[in-house]
Amino acid sequence: MNDTHFKRMKDLPSTHLLGTGTPMCAGCGGLQAINDIYDILGEKTVFINAAGCMTLLSVYPFTPFRGSWLYTAMASAPAGAQGVRDALDILLEKKKIGQEENLTAVVLTGDGSAYGMGLSATSAAIDRNLDFIYICYDNEGYGNTGQQYSSATPHGARTSTSSGSMGYPGFKKDLFSIWAAHKPTYVATVIGAEPLDLARKIEKAAQLKGPRFIITLSPCPTGWGFDPQETMQIGKLAVKSGVWPLKEYIDGKIIHTKVPKIRMSVEDYLATQFRFAHLFKPERNTRLIDEIQGRVDEYWDHVS
Amino acid sequence: MMLARRLLTGNGAAAWAARLAQVDYIPAFPITPQTEIIETLSRWIDNGEIPGKLVTLESEHSMITAAGAAAATGVRVFTATSSQGLLYGMEMLYTVAGWRVPFVLINVSRALASPVTLEPDHNDVLAARDSGFLQIHCATCQEVLDITLMAYRLSEDARVRLPAIVNEDGFYLSFTREPVYIPDADEVKDFIGEFDSENMQFRASAPTSQAVAVLGGSPYSYFRYESHLAAENARIVFDEICDEFEQRFGRKYGALESYHVDDADYVIFMVGCFATKAKAAVDSLRKAGWKIGLLRPRLLRPFPGEKISQLLAGKKGVAVIDQNLSMGKGGILHCELASVLYGNKDAPPVLMSFIGGLGGRDISQEEFFEIAKQLKQASETNEIPAPRLLYTVDELRQIHKLQAIAHVERAILNRDHQNPDSHE
Numbered sequence A: 001m002n003d004t005h006f007k008r009m010k011d012l013p014s015t016h017l018l019g020t021g022t023p024m025c026a027g028c029g030g031l032q033a034i035n036d037i038y039d040i041l042g043e044k045t046v047f048i049n050a051a052g053c054m055t056l057l058s059v060y061p062f063t064p065f066r067g068s069w070l071y072t073a074m075a076s077a078p079a080g081a082q083g084v085r086d087a088l089d090i091l092l093e094k095k096k097i098g099q100e101e102n103l104t105a106v107v108l109t110g111d112g113s114a115y116g117m118g119l120s121a122t123s124a125a126i127d128r129n130l131d132f133i134y135i136c137y138d139n140e141g142y143g144n145t146g147q148q149y150s151s152a153t154p155h156g157a158r159t160s161t162s163s164g165s166m167g168y169p170g171f172k173k174d175l176f177s178i179w180a181a182h183k184p185t186y187v188a189t190v191i192g193a194e195p196l197d198l199a200r201k202i203e204k205a206a207q208l209k210g211p212r213f214i215i216t217l218s219p220c221p222t223g224w225g226f227d228p229q230e231t232m233q234i235g236k237l238a239v240k241s242g243v244w245p246l247k248e249y250i251d252g253k254i255i256h257t258k259v260p261k262i263r264m265s266v267e268d269y270l271a272t273q274f275r276f277a278h279l280f281k282p283e284r285n286t287r288l289i290d291e292i293q294g295r296v297d298e299y300w301d302h303v304s
Numbered sequence B: 001m002m003l004a005r006r007l008l009t010g011n012g013a014a015a016w017a018a019r020l021a022q023v024d025y026i027p028a029f030p031i032t033p034q035t036e037i038i039e040t041l042s043r044w045i046d047n048g049e050i051p052g053k054l055v056t057l058e059s060e061h062s063m064i065t066a067a068g069a070a071a072a073t074g075v076r077v078f079t080a081t082s083s084q085g086l087l088y089g090m091e092m093l094y095t096v097a098g099w100r101v102p103f104v105l106i107n108v109s110r111a112l113a114s115p116v117t118l119e120p121d122h123n124d125v126l127a128a129r130d131s132g133f134l135q136i137h138c139a140t141c142q143e144v145l146d147i148t149l150m151a152y153r154l155s156e157d158a159r160v161r162l163p164a165i166v167n168e169d170g171f172y173l174s175f176t177r178e179p180v181y182i183p184d185a186d187e188v189k190d191f192i193g194e195f196d197s198e199n200m201q202f203r204a205s206a207p208t209s210q211a212v213a214v215l216g217g218s219p220y221s222y223f224r225y226e227s228h229l230a231a232e233n234a235r236i237v238f239d240e241i242c243d244e245f246e247q248r249f250g251r252k253y254g255a256l257e258s259y260h261v262d263d264a265d266y267v268i269f270m271v272g273c274f275a276t277k278a279k280a281a282v283d284s285l286r287k288a289g290w291k292i293g294l295l296r297p298r299l300l301r302p303f304p305g306e307k308i309s310q311l312l313a314g315k316k317g318v319a320v321i322d323q324n325l326s327m328g329k330g331g332i333l334h335c336e337l338a339s340v341l342y343g344n345k346d347a348p349p350v351l352m353s354f355i356g357g358l359g360g361r362d363i364s365q366e367e368f369f370e371i372a373k374q375l376k377q378a379s380e381t382n383e384i385p386a387p388r389l390l391y392t393v394d395e396l397r398q399i400h401k402l403q404a405i406a407h408v409e410r411a412i413l414n415r416d417h418q419n420p421d422s423h424e
Helices: A029-041 A053-057 A077-093 A111-117 A119-127 A175-181 A195-207 A221-225 A228-240 A266-270 A274-279 A286-301 B010-020 B035-046 B060-073 B083-088 B090-099 B141-156 B185-192 B217-249 B275-287 B305-312 B332-341 B365-381 B393-418
Strands: A045-049 A068-071 A104-110 A132-138 A186-191 A211-217 A246-250 A253-258 B004-008 B025-028 B053-056 B078-081 B104-109 B134-137 B164-169 B178-182 B256-259 B266-269 B292-297 B299-301 B317-322 B350-355
Touching (some): A029 A053, A029 A104, A029 A132, A029 A186, A029 A211, A029 A228, A077 A104, A077 A119, A077 A132, A077 B025, A077 B053, A104 A111, A111 A132, A111 A175, A119 A132, A119 A175, A119 B060, A175 A186, A175 A246, A186 A195, A195 A211, A195 A246, A195 A253, A221 A228, A221 A274, A228 A266, B004 B010, B010 B035, B010 B141, B010 B185, B025 B035, B025 B060, B025 B078, B035 B053, B035 B078, B060 B083, B060 B090, B078 B083, B083 B090, B083 B104, B104 B141, B141 B164, B141 B178, B141 B185, B141 B217, B185 B217, B217 B299, B256 B275, B256 B305, B266 B275, B266 B365, B275 B292, B275 B365, B292 B305, B305 B332, B317 B332, B317 B365, B332 B350
Parallel strands (some): A045 A068, A045 A104, A104 A132, A132 A211, A186 A211, B025 B053, B078 B104, B104 B164, B266 B292, B266 B317, B317 B350
Antiparallel strands (some): A186 A246, A246 A253, B004 B178, B134 B299
16 A cells, blocks of 8 residues: 555545536435546546446436446446457457557446346456456445345345335345455455545556456435435444445455444444434334344454 | 358358458357357367457356447457347347447247257247347358358448347257358458448547436437337348349348249248248149249348238238247237238238247148148138147147156156155
């Protein structure tokens, strides 16, 4: 991290590359992260998108991107990146285009695609050592259709398809580990609320070759139930409570990039969101809160 | 012109077409009976015989995505699949057709599950009928090669810009060796030309958004109809390409193969390689004094409706043999044909429907003769029989035998479950 351009907050870009006026919800934590990511990746990119909220970024005839864009389908954005990358390589090799025309293939999907339908295509893209960057904005549910639970939904969260008193009975899938188990070039978790950590990781990813992965936890005002102005605060709480560990996988090692010195209780995080309101009202569900806390503690117990 | 003629399977002919078309990129996925195509191309690439890059994806859904994405970036793409693979990729067939990316996909027809089987019929490729892909059906190995070359011209034509499916029947064509003329590579290069991506490409100096969403039915309708008009254009463009192909290579094709149709009273209407069996039956019947012919569309999308109407005008009767089945309706080609004939004052008064050749089930010469007989009878009595399945009494007897065995086995199994010690 010594060679980073981003040593302190004021090193971050002060103007954004991504255009404004998109149809994303106010306070969208995913868009917040993409704004920061795009500043670093730049316009010599082609974003290959799968069905999700961000599909609505580019609606004919408008786009906030200064670079290129290709919408594919929900399951196969990494295969789209394969086609684009291979075609660019063929054109470069045949000298039909020069290096100055080259682009970085960037897959952009939500958790619905990344954790579920698109996982097979992603796994295979790593097998093929595809040179691309994958950005998953993870708002922990099928947000674009009204926040039904996905395999990224945390245990106990209420969604529109887990509306009972215990919320979602399943557990958030550990996509970071699944991706890392493939031994790709790079995997990192980020969050828009920690822009310096995010910038350093995107900067690092951009300098590497091969399959590179970023999961950004994306606080979602409409899906999680909070006021849009709280996105930043909730993001910070996700990190400080240890719910969202900031880490990276590189050269076979996992490094935690921001270990909370004193971890706040998960309750402080859960209490900010309507999707967990049933843990506190009408009466406090201590057992479930403790269970969630226990899982977070157990995770950090294993972090050396 | 040096003419090389060699024995090639349909799959071999397809691979040769890709080679001669100098395709840049081949996204692949194995499936019977298509696999020989990608194996052949892979071997040529690995041996350094041809340039190009072949990548095996993890599914046909991804394969077709990669094919479309590569074409959208600006290279010439070839791909191939069959049956379940075509259906697994179906979402992307519709999707990439809407991208208006030109490339060629060979479908080696194989019947669909369930029950699962390996042998051919046309339900797989006809499921792609409304996808926006152009669709051309072959009946010989030579056609597989020649039509695939023409499909590149058609797909890449500025008036069309749609991907194309070239269909060859599994097993009967894919694995049957026939003598095939392999055209000279330079002449093919001259015929097809360099790939022109037009304005569809991804370049750093010219950022572009492709395949973006639309809001509302109005832009949606506009772009969908544009694709329809492009497919309609392909009808004229295909004729032009066939003429040029004939001048250059001496083999004549067209949207339709019309065999003894001009003076015929009765016509058999079907697609695919079983039509060659129908041709043999037409020859026999002609010898016996019948005025009968065969009309075989190569082009199914766009459908050459006007030409078909003209060729069938004044005929006494037409029998459609559908190697497919739309449950609850019947033969798909029968419907397609009826829709173009209806209301024409010279339309044949008798239009009969037969379903045959499902799952590779053969169609015998005797059955063609019987179809001809029934066609004549219907014309004379003006009574058109209901659609029927080509199926013999003997086949039914065989099925009943299998069912009897299944019942006996089930009974033994049940008895053993109730009384585990009853084994002898």
